[in-house]
Structure formats: structure tokens, C-alpha cells
Amino acid sequence: xEVAGLIFSNIHNSSIPELTGVRTMASVPFGCRYRLVDFPxxxxxxxxxxxxxxxTHNNYQSLMDHIGTGKDWDLARRSGGIKILPPFIxxxxxxxGRLYTSRLEALMGxxxxxxxxxxxxxVLSDCDGICNLDLSKVIDSHIENGADVxxxxxxxxxxxxxxxETSKVVTADDEGRIRDIVSYIPGEVAxxxxxNIMVINxxxxxxxxxxxxxxxxxxxxxxxxxxxAKKAKFYRYLYEGIYIQVTSLVSYFQNSMxxxxxxxxxxxxxxxxxxxxxKLRNSAPTRYTKDAKVVNSYVADGCVIEGTVENxxxxxxxxxxxxxxxxxxxxxxxxxxxxxxxxxxxITDKNVVVRDGRMLSGHESMxxxxxxxxxx
Amino acid sequence: MLRxxxxxxxxxxxxxxxxxxxxxxKNAKPAVAFGxxxxxxxxxxxxxxxxxxxxxxxxxxxQPLVLNDYIGNGLPWDLDRAYGGVKxxxxxxxxxxxxxxxxxxxxxxxxxxxxxxxxPDYVLILSGDHIYKMDYAKMLDxxxxxxxxxxxxxxxVPLEEASRFGIMSVDEEGKIFKFSEKPKxxxxxxxSMGIYIFSKDVLARYLTEDAQNPSSSNDFGKxxxxxxxxxxxxxxxxxxxxxxxxxxxxSSLWEANMDLLGEKPALCMNDEDWRIYSRHKAHSPQFVGxxxxxxxxxxxxxxxxxxxxxxxxxxxxxxxxxxxVVEDAVIMxxxxxxxxxxxxxxxxxxxxxxxxxxxxxxxxxxxxxxxVIGAGIRVPDGTVVEDDKMxxxxxxxxxxxxA
Numbered sequence: 124x125e126v127a128g129l130i131f132s133n134i135h136n137s138s139i140p141e142l143t144g145v146r147t148m149a150s151v152p153f154g155c156r157y158r159l160v161d162f163p164x165x166x167x168x169x170x171x172x173x174x175x176x177x178x179t180h181n182n183y184q185s186l187m188d189h190i191g192t193g194k195d196w197d198l199a200r201r202s203g204g205i206k207i208l209p210p211f212i213x214x215x216x217x218x219x220g221r222l223y224t225s226r227l228e229a230l231m232g233x234x235x236x237x238x239x240x241x242x243x244x245x246v247l248s249d250c251d252g253i254c255n256l257d258l259s260k261v262i263d264s265h266i267e268n269g270a271d272v273x274x275x276x277x278x279x280x281x282x283x284x285x286x287x288e289t290s291k292v293v294t295a296d297d298e299g300r301i302r303d304i305v306s307y308i309p310g311e312v313a314x315x316x317x318x319n320i321m322v323i324n325x326x327x328x329x330x331x332x333x334x335x336x337x338x339x340x341x342x343x344x345x346x347x348x349x350x351x352a353k354k355a356k357f358y359r360y361l362y363e364g365i366y367i368q369v370t371s372l373v374s375y376f377q378n379s380m381x382x383x384x385x386x387x388x389x390x391x392x393x394x395x396x397x398x399x400x401x402k403l404r405n406s407a408p409t410r411y412t413k414d415a416k417v418v419n420s421y422v423a424d425g426c427v428i429e430g431t432v433e434n435x436x437x438x439x440x441x442x443x444x445x446x447x448x449x450x451x452x453x454x455x456x457x458x459x460x461x462x463x464x465x466x467x468x469x470i471t472d473k474n475v476v477v478r479d480g481r482m483l484s485g486h487e488s489m490x491x492x493x494x495x496x497x498x499x
Numbered sequence: 500m501l502r503x504x505x506x507x508x509x510x511x512x513x514x515x516x517x518x519x520x521x522x523x524x525k526n527a528k529p530a531v532a533f534g535x536x537x538x539x540x541x542x543x544x545x546x547x548x549x550x551x552x553x554x555x556x557x558x559x560x561x562q563p564l565v566l567n568d569y570i571g572n573g574l575p576w577d578l579d580r581a582y583g584g585v586k587x588x589x590x591x592x593x594x595x596x597x598x599x600x601x602x603x604x605x606x607x608x609x610x611x612x613x614x615x616x617x618x619p620d621y622v623l624i625l626s627g628d629h630i631y632k633m634d635y636a637k638m639l640d641x642x643x644x645x646x647x648x649x650x651x652x653x654x655x656v657p658l659e660e661a662s663r664f665g666i667m668s669v670d671e672e673g674k675i676f677k678f679s680e681k682p683k684x685x686x687x688x689x690x691s692m693g694i695y696i697f698s699k700d701v702l703a704r705y706l707t708e709d710a711q712n713p714s715s716s717n718d719f720g721k722x723x724x725x726x727x728x729x730x731x732x733x734x735x736x737x738x739x740x741x742x743x744x745x746x747x748x749x750s751s752l753w754e755a756n757m758d759l760l761g762e763k764p765a766l767c768m769n770d771e772d773w774r775i776y777s778r779h780k781a782h783s784p785q786f787v788g789x790x791x792x793x794x795x796x797x798x799x800x801x802x803x804x805x806x807x808x809x810x811x812x813x814x815x816x817x818x819x820x821x822x823x824v825v826e827d828a829v830i831m832x833x834x835x836x837x838x839x840x841x842x843x844x845x846x847x848x849x850x851x852x853x854x855x856x857x858x859x860x861x862x863x864x865x866x867x868x869x870x871v872i873g874a875g876i877r878v879p880d881g882t883v884v885e886d887d888k889m890x891x892x893x894x895x896x897x898x899x900x901x902a
Contacts, residue, residue: 155784156800194574383786392783400781405575407768407775408535408799408812409785412761419789424536424800427769429762432787
């Protein structure tokens with residue numbers, strides 16, 4: 124395969140500070156048993172990419188733990204496979220002790236990985252977008268167009284809340300060639316925005332990086348794509364499948380709930396041919412006792428349910444006690460709820476304990492968040 | 500790296516398991532699915548790993564394809580080791596001809612070469628058809644403490660059931676003085692669990708002698724153990740208490756599955772200290788629909804439940820469509836249960852497809868026995884399959900219709 128992958132694990136950390144305080148955006152749990160990085164990783168693996176670098180910034184312990192050797196994605200390879208690329212901090216020079224702050228600087232920091240690849244193309248992806256995208260189609264279109272960069276875009280409606288403030292609005296001509304890229308201004312009209320998934324010629328990227336270093340460029344879209352749109356061949360690939368972007372805690376909550384809709388669920392978890400891989404945990408199947416009442420919920424393995432669960436998302440190892448009622452909530456891994464607990468519109472982070480008889484409620488527009496390891 | 504293993508496990512997985520009928524038609528017994536996301540062999544393999552035994556020879560013979568595929572390089576059990584790990588040992592051709600494994604003892608005898616590669620002091624003999632969680636390290640400690648030549652794990656069974664097992668009579672110290680295979684009038688209730696630890700040199704000596712005896716049936720229970728007893732070797736019984744079930748029959752397999760259910764299940768799989776590992780594919784989480792009713796059941800990832808599931812164990816990727824009822828049943832991986840179908844007191848094997856409005860089996864109280872639907876069988880819409888029926892091919896269904 125002549126394509127390698129690069130994943131940015133931290134770029135959107137600031138959008139959900141509640142969840143990224145203790146982890147990278149890449150390792151934010153989503154959809155009962157996944158972490159956000161599983162989606163770009165699985166898209167790459169399912170498209171035949173077997174060499175993938177993950178660029179990290181800070182807080183990446185949970186990511187290291189999740190990825191392990193990469194065997195759960197079949198990426199524990201002698202040749203290629205998965206490589207975590209920790210931040211490269213120099214001990215001298217102008218950038219001494221400084222971490223990257225932008226996409227372009229992040230790429231500069233992994234110049235070694237990029238230059239040591241032998242592949243002609245690289246696929247770059249962020250972690251805040253969830254989709255089941257066949258990258259081989261993007262790559263084919265990239266090669267067919269003879270493009271330098273092909274950016275995957277999606278259509279948005281202005282009233283959509285799922286446009287991150289950092290989004291880039293793409294304007295392309297009828298052939299799909301990108302004419303301009305500008306920053307999204309909340310409230311203004313946007314039609315098509317970048318998903319930050321792109322195919323890029325490796326040699327082109329290396330030239331760009333060294334040029335950017337020389338000129339002190341820092342903004343990938345502004346200094347590279349927009350500035351060169353007339354000369355270089357930049358194309359867009361419009362993705363029309365299901366796409367979920369997590370832009371805030373509320374968006375995380377509402378988007379997670381979309382998984383209860385079969386169209387969204389099937390669009391993300393796809394067909395048998397493009398499964399989403401994740402770290403296996405060897406949880407036992409979920410046990411429902413005779414008093415369990417579960418409707419319209421998405422449940423992982425390893426749970427024990429003795430109470431009522433409605434319109435909720437339960438991660439692995441969640442325990443729902445007797446007489447407990449969980450509604451419209453997201454309970455992350457190993458959340459324990461005692462007996463006669465009532466939760467509504469609550470997000471519990473990992474290892475939260477809610478003791479007997481507690482009642483907690485948020486609202487769809489303002490879910491109540493309980494941080495990792497808290498006891499209520 | 501230490502070029503020696505203290506104890507090597509040999510797992511007898513070649514049995515046909517003929518009393519599981521349709522379930523073992525294309526599949527060796529140890530590879531029969533259990534508890535939603537496991538196969539029977541996962542218990543012994545996980546026990547080995549959890550007990551610190553990282554070298555396991557798996558002796559295969561009958562229909563090994565699924566089993567070989569399942570064990571693979573041993574990765575799910577952490578048995579993909581540079582030295583040791585899990586190794587599949589099929590019968591092979593030698594200089595003086597080829598032999599099938601003629602009996603349990605013969606299977607081990609033919610693989611003494613494998614055992615010797617690791618220069619072990621002890622050999623643990625296991626069978627791949629029991630469901631239990633056991634720390635073999637404790638049994639090995641006992642074996643060493645007693646300075647035994649052979650230690651046999653035993654479990655106390657009710658007297659009325661004792662005649663189904665190999666029964667040991669032991670003295671106060673735990674030393675075995677009598678062994679009787681399936682006795683009519685048992686004089687003890689200590690049943691052999693089919694788990695043996697031998698000191699390697701003693702084992703090698705008895706296996707070699709046994710192999711030279713043409714009238715022997717080359718079996719541990721029938722030949723090796725009685726011969727060693729007769730020769731007054733040091734043989735001890737290691738008492739085990741806890742969950743243990745031979746799942747050699749349809750009804751015991753069904754019962755063992757049901758033991759996973761309840762508020763305090765007899766067989767608990769959520770034990771963090773003694774995990775049972777299994778090889779499983781990437782499935783999405785389980786979805787429970789708005790009209791679903793689930794009661795006292797165990798459900799695995801990848802399931803889509805829109806009907807009613809009661810007192811049942813469902814494997815990965817099972818679909819229960821609207822209006823369907825599953826009760827007192829064991830449903831294995833990727834089975835589809837069509838709209839308004841009824842599956843009661845039954846075992847449905849992997850990838851079977853149950854048509855709309857079908858009725859399988861009778862309620863547990865009325866049924867003469869458990870109905871079994873074999874792997875991959877398509878039961879047409881509206882079919883009625885009576886209780887206590889064994890459907891192992893599509894022919895079984897058409898015959899039914901003519902009659």
C-alpha cells in the first residue's frame with residue numbers, strides 16, 4: 124500500500140474541557156465502548172492502511188494505554204503498524220522547551236516520521252469527527268485528479284450546532300478544485316466545511332513543512348492551503364454519509380443520543396466489512412436480572428442491570444442497582460449506581476460511584492457532568 | 500530466557516462429543532460456543548494462564564478446523580509466547596507409519612517429544628469439555644507438598660450421581676487407594692474431574708509401558724491410573740470445591756448456560772480476578788429497542804433486541820425482531836429470530852436463521868426435551884418444530900413437514 128496515516132490526537136482538546144482534562148481528545152470515550160481515535164483508526168485500517176502515526180501533545184497516557192501494541196486494530200506489525208509520536212521538545216535553540224500549538228507545527232514536529240515513510244501519500248485525520256468513511260475512494264479520487272491535497276468536506280446547515288468554531292469553510296469549483304478556504308465565523312453562512320480528513324502527497328507535505336519552517340508559517344489552512352490555492356492542485360472530496368462532530372459537552376451528549384437512531388447507528392458502525400475496532404476488554408456479556416427494564420438504549424458488554432434504563436448509553440462494566448432509574452443519560456465505563464438512584468440527563472465519567480437513593484438531573488441543553496472517579 | 504518450564508499443560512481436545520449431536524457435527528466439543536461470547540475451551544485455557552502456566556499443548560483430532568482457527572496464535576489468552584505459549588498438536592505421520600490418537604494416554608504418549616522440549620518437572624493433563632474456574636497453581640503446590648507421583652483433582656458429588664463418574668476412595672491423608680470407573684455401587688462421592696498432575700518422569704515411564712501393551716485401550720482412566728495404583732505409586736486426590744460442570748450433553752450444556760443468570764449467578768463471569776478470555780470479533784454494542792422486554796438474561800454485544808427475551812443467553816450479533824419471543828433458550832452467535840417467531844426451551848447454534856412466525860420447541864414445563872437447531876440452518880417462515888427435536892440439516896425440517 125502506498126499510503127500511510129497520521130492522526131492528530133489533541134487538536135480539539137479545548138472543545139470538551141470536562142472530558143479532556145484527564146485525557147486527549149483521541150481517548151474521549153464514545154458510543155458504549157469506543158474512544159474517538161477508534162473511528163479514524165478503523166477507517167484507515169478498513170481502507171488498507173497499515174502504517175499509522177499518532178501525534179500526541181499532552182495527557183496522552185490514556186491514549187498509550189488504549190492503543191497498546193496496536194494488536195486490536197491488527198496494527199502490531201514488524202513493518203509499519205502503529206506508532207505513537209510523542210511531542211518532540213528540543214533542549215536548545217529558539218523553540219527550547221516549547222510544545223507545538225498548531226497543526227502545521229505538529230507536522231513539523233514529526234518531520235522525521237514523514238520523511239522516513241516510503242509511501243507516496245499520507246492520510247491526515249483529527250479525532251473529533253466520527254464517520255465510517257471509505258478512504259480508498261478518497262485516495263482514488265486524489266490520484267485521478269493528480270492532486271497535491273484532497274480535503275474531505277461535508278455539507279452543513281448554518282443552524283447546525285455541530286460546527287466547531289475552528290471550522291474551515293471550503294469553496295470549490297464544479298470540478299471540485301478548491302478555490303478558497305476561510306475560517307468559519309459563527310452565525311455566518313457556511314455551506315461546505317472541512318472535516319480535517321485529507322490525503323496529501325508526502326513529498327508535497329515535506330516541501331511545505333520546510334518552507335513553513337523557513338518562513339515562520341504556523342497556520343496550515345491559512346498559510347498553506349489558502350495561500351497556494353491558485354498555484355497548487357487542491358481538491359475536495361464531498362462526504363455525504365453520516366458524520367458526527369463533537370464540539371462541546373452538549374454536542375457530545377446530543378450526538379451520543381443520536382446513536383439510538385438506527386440510521387445513525389448503521390451509518391457509523393457500518394456493515395460487516397467495515398467494523399469499528401477498539402481495545403478489547405474481555406468483559407462478560409451483560410446480565411439483565413428479572414427486575415431489569417431496558418428500552419431504547421445502547422449497552423456495552425460487562426454491565427449488570429437490575430433496574431430501569433431508558434434512552435441511555437451504558438459503557439462497559441456499568442452497574443445499575445435495584446429500583447434505580449436511568450433516563451437520557453450516558454454512563455461511562457465502570458460507573459456504579461446503587462439502589463433507588465435516579466439519574467436524568469447525566470453524564471458520568473469513568474469509575475463514578477452514585478450511592479443509594481441519590482437523585483441527579485440535568486437537562487438536554489445542559490447535561491449534568493460528574494468527573495472521573497467521583498463519589499456522589 | 501529460562502529454557503525450562505516447571506509445568507506444561509496438555510489439553511485433550513480431540514473428543515467428538517457425540518452426545519452434543521447437531522452442535523458437534525462440524526465442530527469439536529471444546530469449540531462449542533458457551534455463554535454468549537465464549538467457547539468451552541476458554542475456561543481451561545484461561546485457567547492455565549491465570550494459574551501461571553504459559554505452555555499448553557492442545558491435542559486435536561476430531562473436526563479441528565474451527566478449533567484451530569479459534570486458538571490461532573493464542574493471542575486472546577496471552578499465549579502467543581516466544582518460548583512456550585499454546586501449540587496445536589494434531590496426530591502426525593512418523594518414520595514407522597501414522598496413527599490416530601488411539602486414546603487419551605496414547606495422545607500424550609505420541610507427544611512426549613513436545614513435552615520434553617520444555618524439560619518440565621510436572622505435566623498437567625486437562626480435558627477441554629468442562630466449565631469451571633480453578634487455580635492449577637494451588638493443585639501443583641499440593642502435588643509438591645505431598646511429594647506425589649500423580650495428583651487427581653476431585654469434587655464431591657451427590658451419591659446418586661456418583662455412578663456417572665470415576666470415583667476415588669482416599670485415606671485421611673488424601674492418598675488414593677481405590678479407583679473405580681463409573682461404579683454401580685459407589686463407595687465414595689469423590690469424583691475425578693479429569694484433571695491430573697503427573698511428575699513427568701513417572702508419566703513418561705507409564706505411558707511408554709502402556710504403549711507397548713497391545714491389549715491396552717491407551718486411556719488414562721482405564722489403564723494408566725489403575726496401573727499406577729496397582730504399582731502403589733504415590734497418588735493423591737486434590738479436593739476442589741466450586742462451580743464445575745461437564746457439558747457433554749445437550750441438557751448439561753443448557754443448564755450450564757442458565758447458571759450464568761440470576762442476581763447471584765452460580766457461574767459468575769464478571770470476576771475481575773479470574774477473567775475468562777476469549778477470541779471475539781469487533782461488534783458494535785447491543786441495542787435494546789423501544790418495544791423490547793428483557794428479563795433475567797445474558798446478552799452480548801452486537802445484538803439487536805426488538806422482541807421479548809426471557810431466561811435466555813444470547814451470543815454476539817443476535818437479532819431478535821419485533822414480536823419475537825425467546826424463552827429459556829441458548830442462542831449462539833449471529834442467529835436471526837424473525838418477527839413473531841417463538842423459540843422456547845431450545846439451543847440454536849451459530850448463524851441459524853429462524854423465519855417469521857416460526858415456533859420452535861415447547862415451554863419448559865410441557866416439553867419432553869430441549870430442541871436443537873444446528874449451525875447455519877434456515878428455518879422457513881411459519882415452520883413448527885416440535886419439542887425435543889434435533890435439527891442438524893435442512894432434511895430434518897422437510898421430513899417433518901411431510902409427516
